[in-house]
Amino acid sequence: MTMPMTASVIEASEEFAPATVAELERFLGENARKVKKPVYPVGGRTALHYGYPLCDPGTVVSTARLSRVVDYPARDMTVTVEAGIRMEQLNELLDRERQRLPIDIPQLHRATLGGVLATNSNGPRRYGYGTLRDYVIGVSAIDGRGNLFHAGGRVVKNVAGYDLCKLMIGSLGTLAVITQVTLKLRPVPETSSWLWCSYPTWQQLDEALERLTTTATRPVAMIALNARAARQIVNEIHLDVPVESPTLALAIEGTQKETEWQSSVLKDELSFTGASAMYDIPGHHGESVWTALTDYPVVTDEPLTFRANMLPSRAAGFMERADATGISLLSHIGNGIVIGHFPDDWISWEQSLAILNSLSHQAQENRGNFVILQCPDEWKRDLLLWGQPESGYQLMKKMKAAFDPEGVLNPHRLFVKA
Amino acid sequence: MLVERLRTIVGNDGLLFDPSELLVYECDGYVIEKKVPDVVVFPTSTEQVVAIVKLCNEMDVPFIPRGAGTSLAGGCLPIGGGVMIALTRMKRILEVNLRDRYAVVEPGLVNVHLTQHLKGTGFHYAPDPSSQGACTIGGNVATNSGGPHTLKYGVTVNHVIGAEVVLPDGTIVQLGGQVEDVPGFDLTGLFVGSEGTFGVCTKVTVRLSRDPSAYRTMLGVFNTVGEATNAISAIIGAGIVPAALEMMDQGIVEAVEAAFHFGFPLDAGAVLLIEVDGLEVAVDEEASRIKELCSENGAREVRLANTQKERLLLWKCRKQAFGAIGRLSPSYCTQDGVVPRTKLPEIMDFINEVSARHQIRIVNVFHAGDGNIHPILLFDERNTEQVGRVLAASDEILEKCIELGGSVTGEHGIGVEKISFMEKLFTKETLEVMERVRTVFNPSGRCSPQKMLPTAGACGMEHIERSHPGKKASS
Ligand SMILES: Cc1cc2nc3c(=O)[nH]c(=O)nc-3n(C[C@H](O)[C@H](O)[C@H](O)COP(=O)(O)OP(=O)(O)OC[C@H]3O[C@@H](n4cnc5c(N)ncnc54)[C@H](O)[C@@H]3O)c2cc1C
Numbered sequence: 011m012t013m014p015m016t017a018s019v020i021e022a023s024e025e026f027a028p029a030t031v032a033e034l035e036r037f038l039g040e041n042a043r044k045v046k047k048p049v050y051p052v053g054g055r056t057a058l059h060y061g062y063p064l065c066d067p068g069t070v071v072s073t074a075r076l077s078r079v080v081d082y083p084a085r086d087m088t089v090t091v092e093a094g095i096r097m098e099q100l101n102e103l104l105d106r107e108r109q110r111l112p113i114d115i116p117q118l119h120r121a122t123l124g125g126v127l128a129t130n131s132n133g134p135r136r137y138g139y140g141t142l143r144d145y146v147i148g149v150s151a152i153d154g155r156g157n158l159f160h161a162g163g164r165v166v167k168n169v170a171g172y173d174l175c176k177l178m179i180g181s182l183g184t185l186a187v188i189t190q191v192t193l194k195l196r197p198v199p200e201t202s203s204w205l206w207c208s209y210p211t212w213q214q215l216d217e218a219l220e221r222l223t224t225t226a227t228r229p230v231a232m233i234a235l236n237a238r239a240a241r242q243i244v245n246e247i248h249l250d251v252p253v254e255s256p257t258l259a260l261a262i263e264g265t266q267k268e269t270e271w272q273s274s275v276l277k278d279e280l281s282f283t284g285a286s287a288m289y290d291i292p293g294h295h296g297e298s299v300w301t302a303l304t305d306y307p308v309v310t311d312e313p314l315t316f317r318a319n320m321l322p323s324r325a326a327g328f329m330e331r332a333d334a335t336g337i338s339l340l341s342h343i344g345n346g347i348v349i350g351h352f353p354d355d356w357i358s359w360e361q362s363l364a365i366l367n368s369l370s371h372q373a374q375e376n377r378g379n380f381v382i383l384q385c386p387d388e389w390k391r392d393l394l395l396w397g398q399p400e401s402g403y404q405l406m407k408k409m410k411a412a413f414d415p416e417g418v419l420n421p422h423r424l425f426v427k428a
Numbered sequence: 429m430l431v432e433r434l435r436t437i438v439g440n441d442g443l444l445f446d447p448s449e450l451l452v453y454e455c456d457g458y459v460i461e462k463k464v465p466d467v468v469v470f471p472t473s474t475e476q477v478v479a480i481v482k483l484c485n486e487m488d489v490p491f492i493p494r495g496a497g498t499s500l501a502g503g504c505l506p507i508g509g510g511v512m513i514a515l516t517r518m519k520r521i522l523e524v525n526l527r528d529r530y531a532v533v534e535p536g537l538v539n540v541h542l543t544q545h546l547k548g549t550g551f552h553y554a555p556d557p558s559s560q561g562a563c564t565i566g567g568n569v570a571t572n573s574g575g576p577h578t579l580k581y582g583v584t585v586n587h588v589i590g591a592e593v594v595l596p597d598g599t600i601v602q603l604g605g606q607v608e609d610v611p612g613f614d615l616t617g618l619f620v621g622s623e624g625t626f627g628v629c630t631k632v633t634v635r636l637s638r639d640p641s642a643y644r645t646m647l648g649v650f651n652t653v654g655e656a657t658n659a660i661s662a663i664i665g666a667g668i669v670p671a672a673l674e675m676m677d678q679g680i681v682e683a684v685e686a687a688f689h690f691g692f693p694l695d696a697g698a699v700l701l702i703e704v705d706g707l708e709v710a711v712d713e714e715a716s717r718i719k720e721l722c723s724e725n726g727a728r729e730v731r732l733a734n735t736q737k738e739r740l741l742l743w744k745c746r747k748q749a750f751g752a753i754g755r756l757s758p759s760y761c762t763q764d765g766v767v768p769r770t771k772l773p774e775i776m777d778f779i780n781e782v783s784a785r786h787q788i789r790i791v792n793v794f795h796a797g798d799g800n801i802h803p804i805l806l807f808d809e810r811n812t813e814q815v816g817r818v819l820a821a822s823d824e825i826l827e828k829c830i831e832l833g834g835s836v837t838g839e840h841g842i843g844v845e846k847i848s849f850m851e852k853l854f855t856k857e858t859l860e861v862m863e864r865v866r867t868v869f870n871p872s873g874r875c876s877p878q879k880m881l882p883t884a885g886a887c888g889m890e891h892i893e894r895s896h897p898g899k900k901a902s903s
Contacts, residue, residue, distance in 0.1 A: 085665035086768040086799075108667055130609075141608075143617050144586050159858040165766040167583065167798040167838040169572045169621050170846070170853050171880070172862050176585070176617030185613075197667030223527050224550050226641060228707065264710060271709045319609040323527045345608050346528070378607045396611045401602040405595075405868060406612045412864040424612070 015063035015387045022067035023050060029075045031150070031158065031189045038187065039156025041069070042416045049154075049418050051183040053094060053122030056308065057129045061182060061395060061423035063387040068418070073124050076189055081164070084109060088147065088164055090192040093124030109195040112139040114304040124188040130180035133304035134261060137344040138230025139196070142179050148192030149175045153185065154414025164192050177409070183420045185413040202230075202263040204291040204299050205276055208252045209284060212333070215256045216326035218283035219343065222260075225279055227272040231261035232344030233303055236329060238353075239338045243306065247298040251289045256329070258285075258343070259299070306340045307383065312351035314362065314385040318369060320378030322346035328372055335365050346378065359389065366393070374398060396424060430487055434469050434511070437479045442517075444468040453494070453512055458502035458845050465492070465512035472517045474592065474600060474630040481628065482598035484511055484874060492876045493628045495536065495567030498559045500762065501843025503571060503623050507878045513628055515566050522631070526551055529636045530589065530606050535566025535629045542634075551636040554581040557839070558747045566629050572621030574839035576672040576746065579797040580705075581637065583839070585620040590633030593619060593626065596875035606633050618865070623841050624876040626869035640671070640705035644715040645733040645742055648700040648722040649693055653677055653780075653792075655726035656698035657772040660796050662721045663702075664769055668714060673797030674701040674746055679756065680793040680804075684745045687752035692745075696728065700796065701746050749793045750804075756791065757806035763822050765829035766838040769799040778828050779803050786817040800838035801829075827852070842880045850882050859883065 028034040041047060048068030052058065073094030080090040084107040091100060098118045104110050114133025115121055121131065127149075132141045148162035151174075161174030178188055209215040215234060222229070235243065240253035262272040269292075277288055291299055307315060320328060325343045332339055332350055341348040350369075356362055370380035379397035382390075400406075407425055411417075431445050444450060445467040454462040466489070471477045484491040490510035497504050506512050518534040521542065525531070526549055533542060539560040542553045556575040557563055563573070569591060574583045581587075590604035604616035619626055650656040656675055663670065676684065677698045685692045692699060700722070704714045719730045733739040753760050767775045776792070779801075783790040794802040803825055807818045826836045826849060836842075836849040850859060863883055870876075 083768060083770060085661060085770045087664060088768070140582075140586065143614060144582060153861060157857045157861060158855075159861040160854065161858070163833075163835050163853075165768055165799055165834045165838070167574055167578065167766055167795070167800045168835040169583075169839055169841055170835050170837050171842070171850065171858075172865055173572070173585065173618055173621050174861065174865065176614045177865075179614055179617075181613055197669065220527065226707075228638065264707070265713065267713070268707055268710045271707065317609070319607045321525075321528045321607060323525075347609055376607075377605055379611055381609075381611050400610055400612055402612060402615045405601060405615060408868045409613055409615075409865070412868050413861070 015065070016059060019064035019067055020050065020058065020070055023070045025070045025072065027072040027075050031076065031152070034071065034187065034189065035152055035156050035158050037071070037156070038152050038154065041418060042155045046416045046418055048421050049187075050420060051124070051128075051187045053125030054096065054117070054120035056117045056120050057125060059384045060129060062426045063390055065422060071187060073122060073187070073189070077122070079103060080190065087195045088166065088192055089195060090148065090164055090190065091123060092190050093127070093188045094122050097121045097123060097126060104195060105198065108198045110198050111145055111193055112196045113142060113145065114300060116305045116308040123191055127179050127188055127191060128181060128183045134231035134233055134300065134342065136342055137232045138228065138263070143176055145194050146175045146179060146191060147194050149178050149188060150190035151178055151186035151188045154416055154419045158189070159186075162192065166194050182423055184410055184424050185419065187419070199263040200265045201269050201293065202261060202296055203269045203273055203293070204296045205260045205262070205273060206251045206289040206291055207258045207260070207280060207285040208254075208287045209256045209258060210286050212256050212326050212330035214284040215258050218258055218280055218285065219323075219326065221279060221283055225276065227262060227276050227279070229260045229276070229344075230263050231259070232342070233259040234326065234329060234341040234343040235259065236333045236339040238336070239306065239340045242338060243302045247302050249291065249295070249299070251291070252287050255286065256333075259303070261296075303340065307349045310351050312338070312354050313356070314352040315383040316350050316366070316369070317381045317383055318348045318350075318373040318378060320346045320348070320373050320376035324376035328369070328376065331372060332369055370397070391426070430483075430489065430511070431467055433483055434467060434480065437476055437483065438469050438471055442470045442472070453497070453506070456497040456499040456502065456504040458500050458505070458843060461502055461505055461844055463506055463509065465506035466509045468512045468514050470514050470517045474594065477513060477594045477628050477630055478598050478600060480511065480513055481594055481596065485598060485872070488874075490874050490877050493566070493570070493624045495564030495570070496538070496562045498563045499567065499571060499841065499843060500764065501837070501841040501845040503841055503843040503879065505844050507844070515564065515628070518630065521545055525606075526636065528606065530633050531636055532606070532631060532633050533565055535564060535569070535632060537565045539563055539565055539568060546636065550639050552639055553634050554587050554637045555584045558750070565632050565634065569620050569629055569632055570622065570624050571839070571841045574795065574798070574800070576674055576795060579673055579795065580669050580671045585617055587635045587637070588616060588620050588632060589635055591616055591619055591629050592631035593629050595627040596870040596872060604633065622869075623843060623880050625866055625879050627875060642708040642711045643671075643703060643705045643739065644711045645739040646702045646715060646718065647731045647733070647742065648702060649696045649728045649731070650698045650700070650726060651728060652697040653776050654773055656700050657776055657796070659700065659722045659725035659727060660772060661770050662725055663718055664797065666717065666721060668717060670702050670718065670797060671705040672701065672703040675699070675792065675794055675796035676701070676746070676749065677792040679789070679791030680749055680753075683752040683755045683791075684749050686755055688741065688745045690741055690745050701742060746793070753791070753804060753806075757789070757808070759807050759809040761805045761807070761818055761822060763801070763803045763805070763825055764837050764840040765801050765826050765834060767799045767801065767829050767832045767834035769797065771832045771834070772796060772799060775801060775828060775832060779825055782821045782824050786821040788814070788817055788821050790821070795838070798838065799834065844879060847880070847882050
């Protein structure tokens with residue numbers, strides 16, 4: 011196989027790691043006025059394979075040196091940091107005050123906050139705590155013309171001006187280079203615990219979810235796995251739980267009293283839902299479950315990874331169909347998000363394409379869409395990586411042009427070159 | 429001609445153009461600047477909104493969406509006249525799906541009507557502005573409204589996942605949807621809080637939340653505002669996030685007590701209304717920690733609302749506090765600023781100082797847990813010299829908020845009222861980027877001209893001089 015296009019473009023590009031925001035402003039401003047070469051912002055380089063392949067060498071702009079803690083008024087429960095800070099470092103800082111950003115980040119030790127924003131990273135806790143859009147209260151960024159702008163501020167409630175923070179989240183570095191971020195924080199709960207339930211059939215798992223609609227408990231994560239994914243995760247972290255059928259994993263957090271109470275009530279509520287087995291995974295064992303589930307979408311050797319979104323109530327049905335094809339599947343099933351890895355023993359492109367089309371069609375029928383997170387670069391031009399264009403597609407293209415009129419920031423990563 | 433063409437779209441009873449009838453629409457909750465629209469239309473469907481917007485484009489007249497008109501920042505002021513699109517007849521609840529935790533509603537639906545509709549289901553729509561008995565979901569989306577319970581549950585944007593919008597050129601676009609992680613930019617999140625400048629929202633998909641299974645509602649009584657603000661800092665600093673943490677100072681307590689006879693201590697310098705919610709097994713523990721922290725910071729007593737009736741009365745006192753202000757003064761002006769919560773003692777001292785220096789009485793009732801202050805300046809409209817001092821005092825307080833690292837609006841919006849502060853909050857480059865973003869949605873500037881941005885609006889309409897603060901509601 012030839013080297014993927016993206017990797018070779020990165021390799022052929024120059025590298026620039028500005029030490030200050032002003033340096034970066036100057037660089038982007040000059041670039042837009044003169045050479046107009048592509049600019050590839052990078053943080054921890056964990057997600058460079060997202061989106062359409064890069065075409066032309068340009069400059070890789072690394073935020074590695076923009077990683078200061080600007081202000082951490084812990085008693086205000088906000089933190090302002092530069093975008094290049096590693097998530098692991100940020101988490102350690104917050105943990106010292108028993109605070110956190112309650113969002114699970116894959117590849118913590120490498121990922122930077124800027125990259126996390128650009129890709130809208132998240133994990134199991136999204137069910138209970140939401141996603142980055144609920145925590146980012148301020149952003150500074152530099153647009154494609156070298157214009158430094160700020161949105162939001164450092165206070166938890168603020169409606170002055172348009173909320174450009176929302177635009178930055180998930181924009182994949184196509185609108186601006188994020189330089190600084192202010193986050194709203196939460197206290198770290200005393201303890202957390204998982205409940206691991208096996209169901210003989212997807213239908214029974216779905217009935218359990220239906221039952222949970224009005225549960226007296228408040229799970230913070232609701233994950234479904236097919237046997238293949240469950241096996242992978244359990245092998246990785248050496249758990250002794252059954253993995254041969256669909257699994258529903260529920261997490262609860264809170265004080266010791268709260269988690270104990272919830273755990274026992276959940277078991278009661280689920281006792282008539284046909285679970286073939288139910289296991290508690292409390293305390294430190296639970297920690298490795300969090301990590302394994304969070305890293306699942308990105309830590310893979312499989313050829314293709316997709317993310318489908320749909321109404322949560324349709325996710326079990328979707329998984330049942332997909333399960334039959336041999337795909338490994340994890341779902342944030344309370345949020346209607348299903349992530350799947352195609353197995354590497356499928357060699358035929360035609361076979362893969364047929365399954366992709368059918369799954370994508372099914373997601374759309376359930377009001378969702380179908381995004382391909384990674385696959386070989388040479389497949390990409392024939393695929394709708396970002397799903398069927400949404401109704402706001404034209405507005406999004408105009409938005410790109412408004413922030414980056416020269417089209418230098420990650421060109422064609424979101425909007426494929428015609 | 430315009431009126432005739434509009435009549436063919438919305439029918440005879442779907443529009444107002446008689447000058448006497450238009451008077452109601454000359455302003456919203458912000459009454460300092462006034463302007464009547466040329467005509468008010470009441471569409472009943474998205475298609476009618478499209479036809480109205482297209483007509484406005486064809487005839488080159490400005491237009492502005494309006495909900496209940498409770499905005500406190502002049503968001504509904506029809507600068508340049510034109511067509512006001514009132515959405516109050518589009519108020520259906522189109523879909524409620526509990527399993528998938530969403531509801532699709534029309535924009536004219538009154539906030540509290542959704543709450544009432546959901547009662548008994550175990551679910552609710554979280555944002556609860558104090559004006560919820562009147563304001564519309566569309567207006568909430570446009571202003572990104574907050575409310576007492578946003579401390580724990582977030583503001584409107586945290587609970588809106590989709591919006592159908594008629595863009596200023598008349599095309600319909602669906603932003604977001606009923607599902608999460610819609611590919612592409614988060615235009616839904618951007619639309620929320622755009623104050624009517626990105627088009628007319630014709631449907632909203634809101635996230636529904638589970639009802640908490642238990643509450644503990646407390647009243648902390650303090651001798652001074654300073655002690656109360658220290659207690660707030662201590663509670664938040666201890667890592668407790670109550671569902672609500674509201675403060676009322678002596679002036680407000682006096683007025684509220686006269687109106688509702690709750691039994692508030694009239695000699696207290698400040699009271700805190702604190703609510704924790706969650707699981708029954710947890711709320712007592714949290715409540716007792718809060719009680720301790722209040723006592724450590726000088727609380728005279730911490731009372732627990734013992735019955736649901738008592739709890740509701742406490743909330744009634746809080747949410748209708750503004751209604752009681754009429755007892756204190758013929759006119760009043762509510763400000764809306766934000767400071768980092770640990771700066772509350774400083775801003776409260778400053779407000780005191782401003783009050784003394786300008787000889788303007790100021791009372792306070794606000795979302796303390798969020799650092800979102802609402803100083804209410806009391807005055808007499810007929811006294812023009814006093815009015816000047818009120819405006820000066822307001823501006824000084826807002827400037828102090830900026831200086832302390834905060835913002836000039838936590839929930840009421842920029843509208844026309846605070847446009848002059850935008851240049852103090854944001855750099856020229858930032859305003860230019862915002863301008864570009866606005867142009868993506870609203871290139872002609874015909875939709876809600878001269879709102880939000882100091883440069884907004886291509887129509888070159890006159891900006892009315894601020895002459896006197898009005899009788900504004902608090903929240
Ligand atoms: C007594 C009182 C208490 C209040 N308490 C609070 C509070 O606790 N928290 C809070 O945040 N606010 C509060 N407010 C302010 C106000 O109620 C909110 O801003 C509310 O969201 C406005 O809703 P509305 O339907 O009245 O909108 P309007 O006042 O009619 O409009 C507000 C803005 O939204 C735009 N708009 C309205 N509908 C649409 C639509 N369908 N599409 C696009 N744009 C639209 C308008 O053009 C305008 O710019 C209070 C106001 C009062 C009078």
